[in-house]
Amino acid sequence: MDPTQEQGWAVLKGDELQGMIFFHQGDDSEFVARKTNSKRPRRK
Numbered sequence: 001m002d003p004t005q006e007q008g009w010a011v012l013k014g015d016e017l018q019g020m021i022f023f024h025q026g027d028d029s030e031f032v033a034r035k036t037n038s039k040r041p042r043r044k
Helices: none
Strands: 006-013 016-023 028-034
Antiparallel strands (some): 006 016, 016 028
């Protein structure tokens, strides 16, 4: 993996975190993270 620079933003809307990440001279990626109440099993 080559070093890179990036920027991004995120906004909290209710139980969702919505945003975008931009990579310098590369791709961009939109994301949505949703809050859940379920507990994930811990990795061993």
